[in-house]
Amino acid sequence: MAKSMFALAGALALMIPLASSPLAAEPVQAGQLPASIKAQLDAQYDQVIADLIRITETPAPPFKEERRAALFAQMLRDAGLTDVTIDEIGNVLALRPGQSDGPVFVVSAHLDTVFDEDTPIKVQREGERLMAPGIGDDSLGLASILAWVRIMEANRTVTRQPILFVGTVGEEGAGDLRGVRHLFTKGTYKGRIGGFLSVDNADAGRVVHGAVGSRRYRLGFKGPGGHSYGAFGIVNPMVAMAETVRGLYAVKVPAEPKTTYAASVVSGGTSVNSIPDLVQLEVDMRSGSPAALAELEQAMLAAAEAAVAGENAARSVQAGAISLDPVLIGDRPAGGTPIDHALVHDALAASQAAGFTARLDESSTDANIPMSLGIPALTIGTGAGGGRTHSLDEYLETGRERFVAGLSVGLAVILAQTQPGAP
Amino acid sequence: MAKSMFALAGALALMIPLASSPLAAEPVQAGQLPASIKAQLDAQYDQVIADLIRITETPAPPFKEERRAALFAQMLRDAGLTDVTIDEIGNVLALRPGQSDGPVFVVSAHLDTVFDEDTPIKVQREGERLMAPGIGDDSLGLASILAWVRIMEANRTVTRQPILFVGTVGEEGAGDLRGVRHLFTKGTYKGRIGGFLSVDNADAGRVVHGAVGSRRYRLGFKGPGGHSYGAFGIVNPMVAMAETVRGLYAVKVPAEPKTTYAASVVSGGTSVNSIPDLVQLEVDMRSGSPAALAELEQAMLAAAEAAVAGENAARSVQAGAISLDPVLIGDRPAGGTPIDHALVHDALAASQAAGFTARLDESSTDANIPMSLGIPALTIGTGAGGGRTHSLDEYLETGRERFVAGLSVGLAVILAQTQPGAP
Numbered sequence: 143m144a145k146s147m148f149a150l151a152g153a154l155a156l157m158i159p160l161a162s163s164p165l166a167a168e169p170v171q172a173g174q175l176p177a178s179i180k181a182q183l184d185a186q187y188d189q190v191i192a193d194l195i196r197i198t199e200t201p202a203p204p205f206k207e208e209r210r211a212a213l214f215a216q217m218l219r220d221a222g223l224t225d226v227t228i229d230e231i232g233n234v235l236a237l238r239p240g241q242s243d244g245p246v247f248v249v250s251a252h253l254d255t256v257f258d259e260d261t262p263i264k265v266q267r268e269g270e271r272l273m274a275p276g277i278g279d280d281s282l283g284l285a286s287i288l289a290w291v292r293i294m295e296a297n298r299t300v301t302r303q304p305i306l307f308v309g310t311v312g313e314e315g316a317g318d319l320r321g322v323r324h325l326f327t328k329g330t331y332k333g334r335i336g337g338f339l340s341v342d343n344a345d346a347g348r349v350v351h352g353a354v355g356s357r358r359y360r361l362g363f364k365g366p367g368g369h370s371y372g373a374f375g376i377v378n379p380m381v382a383m384a385e386t387v388r389g390l391y392a393v394k395v396p397a398e399p400k401t402t403y404a405a406s407v408v409s410g411g412t413s414v415n416s417i418p419d420l421v422q423l424e425v426d427m428r429s430g431s432p433a434a435l436a437e438l439e440q441a442m443l444a445a446a447e448a449a450v451a452g453e454n455a456a457r458s459v460q461a462g463a464i465s466l467d468p469v470l471i472g473d474r475p476a477g478g479t480p481i482d483h484a485l486v487h488d489a490l491a492a493s494q495a496a497g498f499t500a501r502l503d504e505s506s507t508d509a510n511i512p513m514s515l516g517i518p519a520l521t522i523g524t525g526a527g528g529g530r531t532h533s534l535d536e537y538l539e540t541g542r543e544r545f546v547a548g549l550s551v552g553l554a555v556i557l558a559q560t561q562p563g564a565p
Numbered sequence: 566m567a568k569s570m571f572a573l574a575g576a577l578a579l580m581i582p583l584a585s586s587p588l589a590a591e592p593v594q595a596g597q598l599p600a601s602i603k604a605q606l607d608a609q610y611d612q613v614i615a616d617l618i619r620i621t622e623t624p625a626p627p628f629k630e631e632r633r634a635a636l637f638a639q640m641l642r643d644a645g646l647t648d649v650t651i652d653e654i655g656n657v658l659a660l661r662p663g664q665s666d667g668p669v670f671v672v673s674a675h676l677d678t679v680f681d682e683d684t685p686i687k688v689q690r691e692g693e694r695l696m697a698p699g700i701g702d703d704s705l706g707l708a709s710i711l712a713w714v715r716i717m718e719a720n721r722t723v724t725r726q727p728i729l730f731v732g733t734v735g736e737e738g739a740g741d742l743r744g745v746r747h748l749f750t751k752g753t754y755k756g757r758i759g760g761f762l763s764v765d766n767a768d769a770g771r772v773v774h775g776a777v778g779s780r781r782y783r784l785g786f787k788g789p790g791g792h793s794y795g796a797f798g799i800v801n802p803m804v805a806m807a808e809t810v811r812g813l814y815a816v817k818v819p820a821e822p823k824t825t826y827a828a829s830v831v832s833g834g835t836s837v838n839s840i841p842d843l844v845q846l847e848v849d850m851r852s853g854s855p856a857a858l859a860e861l862e863q864a865m866l867a868a869a870e871a872a873v874a875g876e877n878a879a880r881s882v883q884a885g886a887i888s889l890d891p892v893l894i895g896d897r898p899a900g901g902t903p904i905d906h907a908l909v910h911d912a913l914a915a916s917q918a919a920g921f922t923a924r925l926d927e928s929s930t931d932a933n934i935p936m937s938l939g940i941p942a943l944t945i946g947t948g949a950g951g952g953r954t955h956s957l958d959e960y961l962e963t964g965r966e967r968f969v970a971g972l973s974v975g976l977a978v979i980l981a982q983t984q985p986g987a988p
Contacts, residue, residue: 315836354794358837370849371777374825381814381828387807391879402797405804406841407834413738414781414829414847414895424837426793456814472837 174495175554179293183553184546186289191272191540193217194285195265198277203261207232207253207311214253214284214309221288222295223307231324234309235331238294240301240560245336247560248306249290249552250322250508251283252313252342256532273537278528282538283341284309286524290553301560306331313342313508318472322508326515337485337519337559338512339552344525344538346496346548349489351520352504353513354400355476356428357439360469361386361446363410366462367419375458379421380410382446382453382464386423389445395438399430399476403438424471430504432476432514443468474506477513485518485559492554493522496547524552597918598977602716606976607969609712614695614963616640616711618688621697621704626684630655630676630734637676637707637732644711645718646730654747657732658754661717663724663983668759670983671729672713672975673745673931674706675736675765679955696960701951705961706764707732709947713976724983729754736765736931741895745931749938760908760942760982761935762975767948767961769919769971772912774943775927776936777823778858778899779851783892784809784869786833789885790842798880800887802844803833805869805876809846812868818861822853822899826861847894853927855899855937866891897929900936908941908982915977916945919970947975 175183197217202210211234218226218236225237234253237246255276257263265274287307293299310321322340325331363379363386387405395401403425410421425442429435450466479486481502493500505521512519526544530536539545598606620640625633634657641649641659648660657676660669678699680686688697710730716722733744745763748754786802786809810828818824826848833844848865852858873889902909904925916923928944935942949967953959962968 315838356794356838370827370829371779371823371825371851374823374827378814378828380810380831383831384807384810384814384828387803388811391801391804391807400794400797402794404793404797404838404840405801405807406793406837406839408803408806408841408844409832411830411847414849415738415779415827416829417827418829418831421831424834426837428794 175550179553180546180550182293182296183289183549186292187542187546190285190289190549193288194272194277194281197284198265198274198281199263201259201261201263202253202255202276203257203259204254204314204317205312206259210253211309211311217288218291218307221291223291229324229329231321232311233321233325236307238291238301238305238307240304241562242303244303244334246304246306246331246334247337248308248335248339249287249556250308250310250338250340251287252280252321252508253284253309253311254314254317255279256314261534270539270541271537272540273535275534275536277536278344278525278538279531279536280313280342282344282525286341286549286552289549290556293553299557300562302562303336303560305556305560310508319474319508319511322511326511335512335517338509338517339555340508340519340521341524341552342507342521343523344528345523346525346551347493347498347500348503348523349486349493349500349520350503350505350507350509350522351481351486352430352478353476353510354428354430354504354506355432355435355510355514356426356472356474356506357435357470358427358472359425359442360471361423361425362467362469363421363423363450363464364467365419365464368417368461370415370417373417373461376417376461377453377457377459377464378417379464380418382449383408383410383421383423385449385452386446389449390425390442393438393441396434399434401429401431401434401438403427403442430476430478435476474510475514477510478504479513479518479520483518485520488555488558489520489522492551492558495554496550498551522552522555524548598973602976603973605716605719606712606972609715610965610969613708613712613972617695617700617704617708620707621688621700622686624682624686625676625678625699626680626682627677627737627740628735629682633676634732634734640711641714641730644714646714652747652752654744655734656744656748659730661714661728661730663727664985665726667726667757669727669729669754669757670760671731671758671762672710672979673731673733673761673763674710675703675744675931676707676732676734677737677740678702679737684957693962693964694960695963696958698957698959700959701767701948701961702954702959703736703765705767705948709764709972709975712972713979716976722980723985725985726759726983728979728983733931739894742897742931742934745934749934758935758940761932761940762978763931763942763944764947764975765930765944766946767951768946769948769974770916770921770923771926771946772909772916772923772943773926773928773930773932773945774904774909775853775901776899776933777851777853777927777929778855778933778937779849779895779897779929780858780862780893781850781895782848782865783894784846784848785890785892786844786846786873786887787890788842788887791840791884793838793840796840796884799840799884800876800880800882801840802887803841805872805887806831806833806844806846808872808875809869812872813848813865816861816864816868819857822857824852824854824857824861826850826865853899853901858899897933898937900933901927902936902941902943906941908943911978911981912943912945915974915981918977919973921974945975945978947971
């Protein structure tokens, strides 16, 4: 087996025991990268900042990630990888071979932002802060991956399994995880992925091991409509919508795992003197438990059906009845990686070793998909802090020492998970 | 007392008995204008059509009636009236003195249309049809008034009471009858009006003697808002809105006089993953009975208050409570002119005498205001038919004989109501 130019054995010797130890309550000293690798990361600082700015200023609006995907693919090639492609849905896939053919370990960041194509994006500097829409979410993840690839290439790092570096489309909002969903359920690597690490957010202390699932609906209530005075007495879709809200808000949900619902957006009607012919209601439902989420969804749909039936029974349907048109507009599966899994241990250890206050969290990220499939997966941060995510004044702290420490966490996790001798 | 050049006594002799007779089920021969006046109306035909086109092509969007008001004022002067002014709210007022100083008899048509200022308006001819937005509603009313004034001036017609010819602003929709409301409740003629005839619609058979009143609200439900998952458990204004709809639709209203309600327009929320901070609901309520309308309004407001209180009790108000902001966006008082009133008799008789199938109706027009104040008032049509009112392809039938017959009805009513010797 080829050996890397720089000995990582020391680091691994420290990391391996930790990776299989129980979750430590005390700060751990393991997960520490050797000084030589830390020095290389430090030497990457200027390049990472330059990459970050270049990626950020290449727009990737929802459903329009092509330009950034092409850039990221080329940057992966420039970093030394040769097997770089863009898949059917727009994800960038770069395979770095391992000692064996699989299963593949995925290291991923998302290409898309929440900003539309008319948003002007120019990175501004204010002291040690860089500011621009999307700079931390998730340009930083993409730039971090490039730095890690360059270091692995420079060190000729050998891994047991292949590593697939990915830039996903559609992580945000209406994108509904379509990139990562395609990767796991339809693409070339379907059934061949053994682990997944998503790099997404500027907080290297945050280890997202729980996937909050969500099911989102747009419920259309359609009826005949008519003049408010002349047609009084006919069914009104407004009433069916109202009874649906009432039915939903009577549902009891478990506090643990946290399970929630919201009637969030409503619209309908065109003039005050008309009975509307269409009212639309958007509903968000979430849970860390797939079973609780499914139960809630059934209760919500049953409430809507009962509301429609009730309105059709309460008023005249001579001009037409109310009908229900439920459209699923969001589907993020719930799931999680157990806290005693080595991947969780590695991430917590690496984060603490780099000087961050490591902590577990749950959220809705690209890792939802593998977690829901039972594939070990995490989403970790890679920065030294930032804020105002999803706003036009999003910013990132880029003070050199902490920034490089943030960068080190992901690399330490990757090496712990893939190096020969790791569990 | 001055006599008109042309003897109208014959017509009046026929009309006076009818005006005080019980409502005739048989077609009546009374209300007939003398042949000489009918000939004068026929001679006005080309001028009326020219006036109609000129008025129609002078835009009068909601709340922007100034241009048409200035035109109509000048046309009234050109027709021979000298006391022509525009009042504080934008109504055109033209006083034609009578034998006494009062009370004043008002003959009115409305200046405003439902079309915004970007609507292109050019009258098109298709055989005997003229087509343009607003041509029948209510350019025809304004043009009719001009013809009647010219004939009264030419005949030096003497009337017992002064006649105030009016072009009102704000009859349509959100205008909420503000012109006629000002006339009766604030302007110079407040307390001095003894009768009111609104000329509005192209159907000279329709006599609107009942005013359907309406009260319209935009209910704002405000709350703290928050993340659908993170803030789950806080109050949601969507629920308060829904319970308001439910409460409203549980209200029992009388079938006679017809009393109605509608939850008609709803909006709220910005994203599916947020608890909204504002939901707005528009409600329309109508009745021919002021008491029934007031009772319904109180029930609706009580339902909204109960809904808000219920939601504040059902969920956490730690981040803030739901508040209710009810805004009255429409207020048209109910009322009516008794069918045995001379004004009603005169209108039915004149309509039937002119060859139309006279019939009583109720609606919401400028006459709502005087009717609600107990002042005898009607809204009558002045045309020979038309259609597609409030649409871009509105049209008017202008075949000469029927059109002139339609014109005759209003003049016959005015003369019956104001000539010396009339009751």
